Amino acid sequence: MLDIRPAPRGSRPAPRPTGVERTFAPDELIVSKTDPRGVISYANDVFLRVSGYDADEVLGQPHNLIRHPEMPRAVFKLLWDTLAARQEVFAYIDNLAADGAHYWVLAHVTPSYGANGAVVGYHSNRRRPAPSAVARVQPLYRALVAEERRQPTARAAVEASTRVLTETLVDRQQTYDDFVWSIINDEES
Numbered sequence: 001m002l003d004i005r006p007a008p009r010g011s012r013p014a015p016r017p018t019g020v021e022r023t024f025a026p027d028e029l030i031v032s033k034t035d036p037r038g039v040i041s042y043a044n045d046v047f048l049r050v051s052g053y054d055a056d057e058v059l060g061q062p063h064n065l066i067r068h069p070e071m072p073r074a075v076f077k078l079l080w081d082t083l084a085a086r087q088e089v090f091a092y093i094d095n096l097a098a099d100g101a102h103y104w105v106l107a108h109v110t111p112s113y114g115a116n117g118a119v120v121g122y123h124s125n126r127r128r129p130a131p132s133a134v135a136r137v138q139p140l141y142r143a144l145v146a147e148e149r150r151q152p153t154a155r156a157a158v159e160a161s162t163r164v165l166t167e168t169l170v171d172r173q174q175t176y177d178d179f180v181w182s183i184i185n186d187e188e189s
């Protein structure tokens, strides 16, 4: 089986998921900023509290520090492809905290531009999703990860799950953005 956990980095080994779910208050925002490669340059107090990391463990680290192994690669490919097209992206993401707990977020990620119009970084604001929204996302994500685990390489995994994601959305006559917004409109309001 393909192991897609991030490699250990910094002073702590990569946490093993415990299955314990953590949430945060509906009026809180988890915020981070990155450079154009996704290296974290800012994390707010809510980010640090919920992820369980200290600021010095987070700043300067790639954002996959909090990547959960049950998150499909296709979703991150879509996130980066959308940002590369200079568009903002909404995504449901399950994150892995330092102690192995996990926490779902509804992320809104936007590019930041310098005076010359070049991308100087990215900014992510995250709200707590409704449990009913997560329940609608999970079957799709589980199917994507299952498809990835049938593949022999990471490259094949991202291609396969992207294909399944694209086919699923075509069947529903939705973009990923439509999919997220249909859930937001039904569940989060």
Ligand SMILES: Cc1cc2nc3c(=O)[nH]c(=O)nc-3n(C[C@H](O)[C@H](O)[C@H](O)COP(=O)(O)O)c2cc1C
Binding pocket: 006, 032, 033, 034, 037, 038, 062, 063, 064, 065, 066, 067, 068, 071, 073, 076, 079, 093, 094, 095, 107, 109, 122, 123, 124
């Ligand atoms: C502004 C910004 C915020 C991000 N937030 C997260 C996040 O909360 N969780 C996460 O797993 N990846 C996040 N990513 C995506 C990561 O950079 C990375 O693509 C992802 O964790 C997959 O890692 P992998 O390529 O090592 O599998 C973010 C990227 C950017 C640019």
